[in-house]
Amino acid sequence: MLELENLVAGYGGVPVLRDVSIKLDAGEIVGLLGANNAGKTTLINCLSGMVAPISGRILFEGRDISRLTARQRVEAGIVQVPEGRLVFPEMSVRENLLLGGINARARAHRPQQMDKVLALFPRLKERLSQHAGTLSGGEQQMLAIGRGLMAEAKLLMLDEPSLGLSPLFVQYIFEIIDRLPAEGLTILLVEQNLMLTLRHTGRCYVLERGQVAVEGSADVVKNDPRTRSAYLGL
Amino acid sequence: MREDFYRTLSSPVWWGALVLAALLPLVLSSYYLHILTLSLVYVALASSWNIVGGMAGQISLAHSLFIGIGAMLSSALLLKFGVNMWLGMLISAALSGLLGATIAWIDFRFQLGHLSFVLITLAFAEMGAIIVEGWDFLGGASGLLLPRDTGNFRLFQFGGGAGSFWVMLTLAAACVLVNVAILNAPLGYYLRTIRDNEKAAQAIGVDVLKYKITAMVISAVLASVVGTAYVRYLTFADPYLLVSPVITIEIVLFATVGGLGRAYGPALGALLLVPLGEILRGKLGSTLPGLHYFIYGVVVITVTLATPRGLLSLFERLWRGWRRPAA
Amino acid sequence: MSELYQALAQGLLIGSTYGLLALGMGLVYGVSGVVNFSHGDFISLGMFMCLALYSAFSLDPYVSVLITVPAMTAIGAVVYIFLIRPMVGHQFLMVVQLTLGLSLVLQNGILMIFGGQPARTPSVVESKLFILGDVVLQVPHVIAFVVSFLLAGGLYVMLRSTDFGRSIRAVHQNAHAAALMGINVGRVQVLTFALGIGILALAAALLLPGTPIQPAQGLRYTVITLLVVVLGGMTNFVGIMLGGLIIGIAEAFGTIYLEGVLGLLMPYIIFVAIMLFRPQGLTWKSRQ
Numbered sequence: 001m002l003e004l005e006n007l008v009a010g011y012g013g014v015p016v017l018r019d020v021s022i023k024l025d026a027g028e029i030v031g032l033l034g035a036n037n038a039g040k041t042t043l044i045n046c047l048s049g050m051v052a053p054i055s056g057r058i059l060f061e062g063r064d065i066s067r068l069t070a071r072q073r074v075e076a077g078i079v080q081v082p083e084g085r086l087v088f089p090e091m092s093v094r095e096n097l098l099l100g101g102i103n104a105r106a107r108a109h110r111p112q113q114m115d116k117v118l119a120l121f122p123r124l125k126e127r128l129s130q131h132a133g134t135l136s137g138g139e140q141q142m143l144a145i146g147r148g149l150m151a152e153a154k155l156l157m158l159d160e161p162s163l164g165l166s167p168l169f170v171q172y173i174f175e176i177i178d179r180l181p182a183e184g185l186t187i188l189l190v191e192q193n194l195m196l197t198l199r200h201t202g203r204c205y206v207l208e209r210g211q212v213a214v215e216g217s218a219d220v221v222k223n224d225p226r227t228r229s230a231y232l233g234l
Numbered sequence: 235m236r237e238d239f240y241r242t243l244s245s246p247v248w249w250g251a252l253v254l255a256a257l258l259p260l261v262l263s264s265y266y267l268h269i270l271t272l273s274l275v276y277v278a279l280a281s282s283w284n285i286v287g288g289m290a291g292q293i294s295l296a297h298s299l300f301i302g303i304g305a306m307l308s309s310a311l312l313l314k315f316g317v318n319m320w321l322g323m324l325i326s327a328a329l330s331g332l333l334g335a336t337i338a339w340i341d342f343r344f345q346l347g348h349l350s351f352v353l354i355t356l357a358f359a360e361m362g363a364i365i366v367e368g369w370d371f372l373g374g375a376s377g378l379l380l381p382r383d384t385g386n387f388r389l390f391q392f393g394g395g396a397g398s399f400w401v402m403l404t405l406a407a408a409c410v411l412v413n414v415a416i417l418n419a420p421l422g423y424y425l426r427t428i429r430d431n432e433k434a435a436q437a438i439g440v441d442v443l444k445y446k447i448t449a450m451v452i453s454a455v456l457a458s459v460v461g462t463a464y465v466r467y468l469t470f471a472d473p474y475l476l477v478s479p480v481i482t483i484e485i486v487l488f489a490t491v492g493g494l495g496r497a498y499g500p501a502l503g504a505l506l507l508v509p510l511g512e513i514l515r516g517k518l519g520s521t522l523p524g525l526h527y528f529i530y531g532v533v534v535i536t537v538t539l540a541t542p543r544g545l546l547s548l549f550e551r552l553w554r555g556w557r558r559p560a561a
Numbered sequence: 562m563s564e565l566y567q568a569l570a571q572g573l574l575i576g577s578t579y580g581l582l583a584l585g586m587g588l589v590y591g592v593s594g595v596v597n598f599s600h601g602d603f604i605s606l607g608m609f610m611c612l613a614l615y616s617a618f619s620l621d622p623y624v625s626v627l628i629t630v631p632a633m634t635a636i637g638a639v640v641y642i643f644l645i646r647p648m649v650g651h652q653f654l655m656v657v658q659l660t661l662g663l664s665l666v667l668q669n670g671i672l673m674i675f676g677g678q679p680a681r682t683p684s685v686v687e688s689k690l691f692i693l694g695d696v697v698l699q700v701p702h703v704i705a706f707v708v709s710f711l712l713a714g715g716l717y718v719m720l721r722s723t724d725f726g727r728s729i730r731a732v733h734q735n736a737h738a739a740a741l742m743g744i745n746v747g748r749v750q751v752l753t754f755a756l757g758i759g760i761l762a763l764a765a766a767l768l769l770p771g772t773p774i775q776p777a778q779g780l781r782y783t784v785i786t787l788l789v790v791v792l793g794g795m796t797n798f799v800g801i802m803l804g805g806l807i808i809g810i811a812e813a814f815g816t817i818y819l820e821g822v823l824g825l826l827m828p829y830i831i832f833v834a835i836m837l838f839r840p841q842g843l844t845w846k847s848r849q
Contacts, residue, residue: 005633048741075744088731090632099731102724151743288815341836350840353791357829360784368822480780483661490658524672531665535644538659
C-alpha cells in the first residue's frame with residue numbers, strides 16, 4: 001500500500017534521511033524505531049508533504065504521490081498524529097474533532113464519524129466543550145488520535161504517542177491502536193519505546209542516522225544486535 | 235574593545251573617505267550639497283536609532299521626541315530667553331537622555347512585551363507632537379523662526395553651505411563610529427543577547443535594565459544633538475517635521491532598508507533613499523503632486539522584495555561573489 | 562449630566578467602528594503575523610473610491626459599498642499574494658517596511674488622481690439627526706455603530722461556527738497542525754487578508770458621510786487601529802471590540818470635557834495607562 005523508494009530528504013539541503021526504502025501492506029501495524037535524531041519524524045513529515053524529498057519516490061496505493069501538496073495527501077488518506085499532540089489549545093474538544101474531519105473527503109460523513117470516535121473515546125465525549133489546552137496529556141493524546149480518525153485516514157501515522165503519558169494511559173491508547181486495522185486502517189507507528197513497539201507491531205524498521213539499519217518481524221528486530229547499537233550509538 | 239574598532243579608527247579607507255567627502259563642497263553645486271547635507275542628517279539620525287532599534291532589538295518609535303526636544307527646546311530657549319544654542323543643545327541633550335532613560339526604565343519596570351513597547355513609544359510620540367503643537371512656548375502649530383545663519387560659530391551658526399555640510403559630516407561620522415564602537419564593545423554583545431532573547435539574557439545574569447538604559451540614553455542624546463544642528467541648518471523649526479512620528483518612521487525605513495543592526499546599514503539606507511527622495515521631488519514635484527513620493531514608495535517596495543535582509547547583505551554577497559567567482 | 566451621556570454615546574458610536582477596523586488587523590496578524598502599516602491608507606482608498614463613484618454616477622456611499630467591497634477584497638488578495646506573502650518568512654520589520662512603501666504608493670496615488678484638497682462626499686443621511694432624550698447624534702454615526710456591531714457579530718459567528726472560521730483560528734493557534742489537517746494554510750492567509758481589506762472598504766463607507774477626506778489621513782487611522790489592536794491583545798476578538806470602545810470613549814470625553822491639548826491627549830493617556838498595567842492587553846491570558 002505504501003512504498004518509499006530510496007528516499008533522500010532533509011532540511012535546507014542537508015539530508016537527514018539517506019536512501020530509505022520502506023514498505024507497508026494494507027492492514028499492517030508497522031513500527032518505525034530509532035534513537036532521537038535518526039530521522040523518524042522527518043520521514044513522517046515527508047509522507048505528510050511537509051518536507052519535500054531531495055530524491056526518491058513515494059508510492060501510495062500504486063500512485064506516485066511525491067508531488068502532492070500536504071492538503072492533497074490528507075485527502076488521499078495519509079494522516080499524521082503529530083509528536084506532542086499539537087491539539088488546538090483554545091478550541092474545544094468538539095471543534096478539534098470537527099477540524100480533524102475538515103478535508104473534503106471526510107467532511108461528507110463528519111457527524112457519523114464524530115459519533116464513532118466519541119464511542120471509541122468516551123472520555124472525550126464527557127469533555128466535549130472543554131478547551132483542549134486544559135486537558136491532561138493522556139486526554140490530549142486521545143483527542144489527537146480521534147482527530148486523526150476524523151480525517152478518514154487510510155494510512156494513520158502516529159508520532160510518539162506514548163510520550164509523556166502514564167503507563168495506564170499508554171496501555172489504553174495502545175489497546176485502541178491494536179483495534180484500528182480491523183476498522184480498515186494501516187498504521188505506521190513511530191516510537192522510541194522499543195519494547196512497547198515490539199509488542200504491538202507485526203513488523204519494524206529501525207532507523208539509524210537516516211538509514212534503515214534493521215528490518216523484519218518484531219522477533220527478528222528484537223534479537224538483532226544492531227538494534228541495540230542503533231539505540232545506544234555503539 | 236575588539237580589534238575591529240581600532241582598525242576602523244586607523245583605517246586609511248575611512249579617513250580617505252572622510253577627507254574626500256570634506257572636499258565635496260568645493261565641487262558640488264549648492265543644490266546637490268544641500269541634498270548631501272540632508273542625507274548626512276539622516277545618516278546620523280538613523281544610526282542613532284539603530285543602537286536601540288537594531289542592536290538592542292527594541293523598536294522604539296519615540297525617537298521624534300528626542301529630535302523634537304533637540305530642535306524645538308533649544309530654539310525656544312534661544313528665542314524666548316536668549317540662551318546660547320550651544321548651551322541649549324546641551325540642555326536638550328540632557329533632557330532627552332533623561333527622557334530616554336525613563337522610557338527604558340518604564341519598559342523594564344512594567345515588563346512590556348515588544349509590541350506593547352512599540353505602541354507605547356508611539357503613543358508617547360503622538361502625545362509629544364500634540365503637546366508641542368499646542369504650546370506657544372515651543373512654537374505651537376506655526377513653529378519657530380531662528381535668526382539668520384551668519385556663520386558665527388560661537389552662536390552655533392555654521393553659515394549654511396559648506397560649513398553646515400562639515401558639521402553634518404562630523405555628526406554623521408560620529409554616529410556611525412559610535413555604532414562601530416558599540417558593536418565591538420561588551421555593550422554591543424549584551425545588547426545582542428537582549429535582542430535575541432531577553433529572558434534568557436536575564437537568566438544568565440545580564441543586567442538588562444542597565445544596558446537598555448545605556449542604549450536608550452546614547453541613542454537619545456545623539457538624536458537630540460543632531461536635532462539641534464538640523465534645526466539650525468533649516469533655520470525654521472517646523473513641528474510637523476521635527477516632532478512628528480513620521481520622521482521616526484522615515485528613520486526606521488532607512489535603517490531597515492540598509493540593514494538593521496549593522497553599523498553601516500542605516501548609513502547606506504539614508505545615503506540611498508534621501509537623495510532619491512529629494513531628486514525625485516526636485517524633478518517631479520511640480521509636475522504632478524504626489525508623483526515623486528509614489529515612485530519613492532514603489533522603489534521601497536521593490537527594494538524590500540529584492541533584498542529581504544537589507545541592502546548591506548546584498549552588497550556583501552555581491553562583493554564576495556565578485557572577489558571569488560570560482561567559489 | 563447630559564454632557565456625560567453625549568460623550569458616552571458619541572464615544573460608543575465611533576468606538577464600534579474603531580473596533581471593526583482593528584478586527585481586520587487582528588485577524589490578519591493572528592493568521593500571518595503581519596502588521597499592515599498601510600491599513601489606514603486602504604481606508605482612504607475605500608473612501609476615495611466612494612467619492613469617485615459619487616462623482617461619476619451620483620452613487621450614495623451606502624450604495625457604493627456594493628462595488629467597493631468586492632473590488633477592495635480582490636485588491637487585498639492580489640496585494641497579499643504578490644507583495645506580502647514573499648516577506649512572511651523574514652524579519653518582522655521587513656513586512657513593516659514593505660507596507661510603509663505601500664502606504665506611500667496608496668497615499669500618493671490617491672493624491673495624484675484626486676488632488677490634495679479636502680473633499681466631501683454627500684450622502685442622503687448626512688445632516689439628519691437622531692435624538693435620544695438629551696443626546697443628539699448624527700444619523701451616519703448611528704448607522705456606523707449598528708453596522709459595525711452587526712458585522713462584528715457576523716465575524717464572531719463566522720469564526721465560531723463555520724469551517725472557514727475554524728480554519729482561521731486553527732492556523733492562528735498552530736499552523737503546522739492546521740496543515741496536517743489538510744487545511745491549505747496559504748489560502749487561509751490570503752483569504753483572511755482579503756477579508757480584512759474588504760472590511761476596510763465597508764468601514765470606509767461608514768466613516769465617510771459628513772467627513773471631509775484628504776489623501777494624507779491614512780496614518781491617523783493606522784495609528785488608531787494599532788492602538789486598538791494592541792490594547793485588545795492583538796488577537797482577542799472581544800478585547801479588540803472593547804479596546805475600540807475605550808479609545809472611542811476616551812476620544813469623545815477628551816473633546817467634550819477637556820479643552821485643547823489635554824483633550825486631544827486623552828486616548829493616548831488612557832492607552833498608556835492601561836498598557837502599563839496590563840501589557841498583554843485586554844485579554845484574559847495571564848502575563849507570560
